[in-house]
Amino acid sequence: MRILVAIVLVAFMAVSCSNENEKKVVYMVRHAEKDAFPKNDPPLTTDGVIRSVDLASWFKDISIDTVFSTDYVRMRETAKPLIEQQGLDLSIYQAMDFEGFANQLKNMKADTILVIGHSNTILEQIEALGFDRPQEKINEKEYDKIFELRLGSDEMFTHRYGSKYKE
Numbered sequence: 001m002r003i004l005v006a007i008v009l010v011a012f013m014a015v016s017c018s019n020e021n022e023k024k025v026v027y028m029v030r031h032a033e034k035d036a037f038p039k040n041d042p043p044l045t046t047d048g049v050i051r052s053v054d055l056a057s058w059f060k061d062i063s064i065d066t067v068f069s070t071d072y073v074r075m076r077e078t079a080k081p082l083i084e085q086q087g088l089d090l091s092i093y094q095a096m097d098f099e100g101f102a103n104q105l106k107n108m109k110a111d112t113i114l115v116i117g118h119s120n121t122i123l124e125q126i127e128a129l130g131f132d133r134p135q136e137k138i139n140e141k142e143y144d145k146i147f148e149l150r151l152g153s154d155e156m157f158t159h160r161y162g163s164k165y166k167e
Contacts, residue, residue, distance in 0.1 A: 022152035065110035098128035
């Protein structure tokens with residue numbers, strides 16, 4: 001009888017672990033349009049502020065559990081309308097720790113996560129999560145894409161957003 005109980009427990013744990021990421025969705029987006037100055041940590045431009053509001057609007061019917069960004073003004077400003085809309089705190093991550101951050105995302109108890117990243121880190125982070133790059137690179141003037149990664153099914157979708165683009 002003990003052996004049967006142990007087998008059932010092990011089987012239950014295996015099913016639970018395999019389904020851990022079944023519903024988990026990670027959205028990755030580049031920060032909105034940034035100003036040219038100051039060089040090291042510029043704020044958003046007027047277009048960038050508008051885009052940050054557009055981002056919050058895009059997510060108005062999607063409940064986000066956690067929002068991550070790196071610790072730069074343009075990142076925090078991009079996140080601000082969304083975190084205020086959904087009553088969330090902003091979590092800071094290290095953009096170049098691709099594998100460590102991927103593991104953190106996979107092991108979180110959150111189902112829906114938004115990561116605001118940089119043009120030179122988003123695609124690498126997508127790869128660290130086990131997906132193929134959806135494009136070769138993110139151009140300097142490209143701010144309108146949201147990458148939706150469904151961790152349990154290995155599906156990825158690319159959405160476009162912003163006042164200047166209607167999906």
